[in-house]
Amino acid sequence: MAVNMMTAHQVTQKVFNKEELFILDVRNEDAFEDWKIEGEYFEYLNIPYFELLDGVEEILDKIPSNKEILVVCAKEGSSVMVAEMLSEAGLTVSYLQGGMKAWSEHLEPVKVGNLKDGGEIYQFVRIGKGCLSYMVISNGEAAIIDTTRMTDIFVNFATSKGVKITNVFDTHLHADHISGGRKIAEQTGATYWLPPKDAQEVTFEYAALEGGSVVTIGNTAIDIHALYSPGHTIGSTSFVVDEKFLLSGDILFIDSIGRPDLAGKAEDWVGDLKESLYSRYRALSEELVVLPAHFMIIDELNEDGSVAEKLGKLFAKNHGLNIEDEAEFRRLVTENLPPQPNAYQEIREINRGKITPEEEKQREMEIGPNRCAVR
Amino acid sequence: MDLLKANVVLDATGLACPIPIVKTKKAMKDVEAGQVIEVQATDKGSKADIEAWANSSGHQYLGTQEEGDTLKHYLRKASDEETIEKKHPNTATNEELASKLSENIVVLDVRESAEHAFNHIPSAVSIPLGELEDRINELNKDDEIYVVCRTGSRSDLAAQKLVEIGFKNVVNVLPGMIKWTRETTKLEN
Numbered sequence: 001m002a003v004n005m006m007t008a009h010q011v012t013q014k015v016f017n018k019e020e021l022f023i024l025d026v027r028n029e030d031a032f033e034d035w036k037i038e039g040e041y042f043e044y045l046n047i048p049y050f051e052l053l054d055g056v057e058e059i060l061d062k063i064p065s066n067k068e069i070l071v072v073c074a075k076e077g078s079s080v081m082v083a084e085m086l087s088e089a090g091l092t093v094s095y096l097q098g099g100m101k102a103w104s105e106h107l108e109p110v111k112v113g114n115l116k117d118g119g120e121i122y123q124f125v126r127i128g129k130g131c132l133s134y135m136v137i138s139n140g141e142a143a144i145i146d147t148t149r150m151t152d153i154f155v156n157f158a159t160s161k162g163v164k165i166t167n168v169f170d171t172h173l174h175a176d177h178i179s180g181g182r183k184i185a186e187q188t189g190a191t192y193w194l195p196p197k198d199a200q201e202v203t204f205e206y207a208a209l210e211g212g213s214v215v216t217i218g219n220t221a222i223d224i225h226a227l228y229s230p231g232h233t234i235g236s237t238s239f240v241v242d243e244k245f246l247l248s249g250d251i252l253f254i255d256s257i258g259r260p261d262l263a264g265k266a267e268d269w270v271g272d273l274k275e276s277l278y279s280r281y282r283a284l285s286e287e288l289v290v291l292p293a294h295f296m297i298i299d300e301l302n303e304d305g306s307v308a309e310k311l312g313k314l315f316a317k318n319h320g321l322n323i324e325d326e327a328e329f330r331r332l333v334t335e336n337l338p339p340q341p342n343a344y345q346e347i348r349e350i351n352r353g354k355i356t357p358e359e360e361k362q363r364e365m366e367i368g369p370n371r372c373a374v375r
Numbered sequence: 376m377d378l379l380k381a382n383v384v385l386d387a388t389g390l391a392c393p394i395p396i397v398k399t400k401k402a403m404k405d406v407e408a409g410q411v412i413e414v415q416a417t418d419k420g421s422k423a424d425i426e427a428w429a430n431s432s433g434h435q436y437l438g439t440q441e442e443g444d445t446l447k448h449y450l451r452k453a454s455d456e457e458t459i460e461k462k463h464p465n466t467a468t469n470e471e472l473a474s475k476l477s478e479n480i481v482v483l484d485v486r487e488s489a490e491h492a493f494n495h496i497p498s499a500v501s502i503p504l505g506e507l508e509d510r511i512n513e514l515n516k517d518d519e520i521y522v523v524c525r526t527g528s529r530s531d532l533a534a535q536k537l538v539e540i541g542f543k544n545v546v547n548v549l550p551g552m553i554k555w556t557r558e559t560t561k562l563e564n
Contacts, residue, residue: 028423028424028427030423031423048427048428049393049396050393050396050424050427050431053400075391075392077392077393078393081393
């Protein structure tokens with residue numbers, strides 16, 4: 001019948017709106033097992049495209065006639081081929097523009113709240129990988145926290161809002177994705193802040209982000225208070241924005257907590273992690289809205305697609321915040337950990353400025369889920 | 376890299392997925408059973424896909440070499456050699472060969488040179504079955520020769536041939552490389 005193109009943005013809206021979608025994923029079985037498009041009401045069929053070279057007849061009875069069909073592959077080419085074969089067989093189907101490569105890079109901006117005197121805070125949901133970045137806007141200025149490699153999206157968003165990017169922060173040295181912080185800072189003249197304890201081997205200039213630092217965005221004084229909260233990394237720092245939002249980096253997530261092993265120091269950092277979560281965060285207002293740097297599963301998304309929850313709620317519900325026994329806590333965060341993120345050591349090197357692989361290689365390294373948490 | 380001999384070379388460079396696999400599948404029709412095809416591609420995803428495709432379609436994926444931006448994938452076309460009855464009477468198991476490796480024996484690998492190149496028993500001499508008669512002078516009739524291939528079938532034919540020519544002490548190793556778990560020499564990429 002017909003072949004349509006669906007964009008990553010359109011698929012993201014279907015995730016947010018909890019719509020139904022039947023995904024025919026024609027990548028390798030390993031690739032599908034490792035990582036796929038997640039949606040609450042999505043159904044899947046994984047048949048590698050190279051099994052379909054002789055025709056799609058054999059899978060026709062596995063494809064529902066009453067659902068929207070999306071064919072997905074790594075980079076688009078194979079999904080177009082399979083979509084055309086299905087179309088010739090009489091079905092109306094779509095393919096994902098840019099494939100999983102585009103899905104991995106797509107960022108969906110979601111407004112998470114207003115700040116005083118007309119300020120706003122936006123969350124950029126990297127839906128395919130679970131990374132969350134933030135932009136704080138106030139009176140013509142913007143700060144970005146934990147940017148991704150796709151810097152154009154942030155720069156263009158700031159332009160569309162008519163604001164100038166003045167400060168860029170990373171809560172820690174990331175191991176799961178390549179930071180765009182330095183690039184944006186170079187491009188816009190903004191100050192790039194990093195916690196010095198995570199920046200010991202970096203090859204570039206940065207402003208040292210210490211616990212207690214206060215950075216003001218816009219002349220209406222939206223303050224970003226830095227709170228030293230080690231554990232995921234030794235430098236991990238959280239931010240309290242406008243006394244309303246707690247940007248928790250990779251220390252605390254909605255349904256999980258940070259893993260301390262990605263720098264190879266799990267045993268050393270367990271105590272720091274516990275102290276950050278059970279003492280430093282405990283001392284904060286329970287009314288603060290926690291905005292983490294990742295989500296792990298699609299269930300963590302709110303109705304509007306945002307990932308946010310009050311600190312008090314997390315103290316009540318998040319299992320990782322409710323383990324009083326030291327030994328049990330130690331076991332949770334050091335044993336039976338999920339696999340480490342793809343290429344995490346190389347990604348750390350890139351974020352230190354030590355290596356700069358070409359873009360295609362960087363893209364490849366980031367393929368797959370983020371895996372920064374333990375539940 | 377003349378160790379990696381291929382009977383057919385397919386140029387799929389500059390082509391994006393799915394074309395390298397589509398072309399490989401087509402080219403495979405003209406490859407004879409048991410022969411080796413080299414597929415040149417620049418699409419990085421082709422490695423995982425060609426390996427998975429080969430496994431699902433019964434062909435043997437030998438390995439991939441990178442040369443600059445080009446990936447060279449080596450595949451051996453499926454053959455029905457496993458179903459042929461083995462006739463050479465003097466056989467040894469993989470384990471028996473392993474225990475003999477330190478002794479004064481010759482391990483003769485009669486698989487295709489590309490199969491040998493990617494993964495072989497360290498001391499093995501490579502003479503593909505098809506070249507055995509032409510290269511017979513490289514072997515000594517008085518040596519104790521253990522013949523190995525992937526599943527024991529080609530080595531069976533090679534052993535029979537050696538006996539015909541007058542070799543006295545020829546042993547066919549069963550099942551062969553497919554189940555070999557001891558040390559091997561692998562091709563460095």
